[in-house]
Amino acid sequence: MGLCVMCGRRIESGMQFDGASVCVTCFEELQTVREMLRAGRREVGGLKIAWEILHKTYSGGDLVIRDIPEGLVNKALRRADKDGESLRDLTVKAMQAYVG
Numbered sequence: 001m002g003l004c005v006m007c008g009r010r011i012e013s014g015m016q017f018d019g020a021s022v023c024v025t026c027f028e029e030l031q032t033v034r035e036m037l038r039a040g041r042r043e044v045g046g047l048k049i050a051w052e053i054l055h056k057t058y059s060g061g062d063l064v065i066r067d068i069p070e071g072l073v074n075k076a077l078r079r080a081d082k083d084g085e086s087l088r089d090l091t092v093k094a095m096q097a098y099v100g
């Protein structure tokens with residue numbers, strides 16, 4: 001079990017696309033983008049495509065948060081799993097709720 005390199009959601013059944021671990025939804029998008037690139041005679045690996053889509057979609061940058069209480073992280077991860085979301089999704093929702 002890992003995280004989708006395109007959307008950051010937890011992957012229950014791992015799918016690989018040229019070395020990129022992606023969820024079912026993103027797998028379909030990845031195939032569509034690859035076919036468009038091939039039509040334009042551009043051959044690009046799945047992992048590179050996945051990272052490009054991720055960075056275009058979420059261009060706000062990366063955030064590293066250190067020294068989070070272990071109990072809080074574990075509770076958040078369990079809740080995210082239960083709700084079918086990623087820890088990233090929860091963090092973004094908390095930020096949205098904070099700024100209104």
Ligand SMILES: [Zn+2]
Binds near residue numbers: 023
């Ligand atoms: Zn995904």
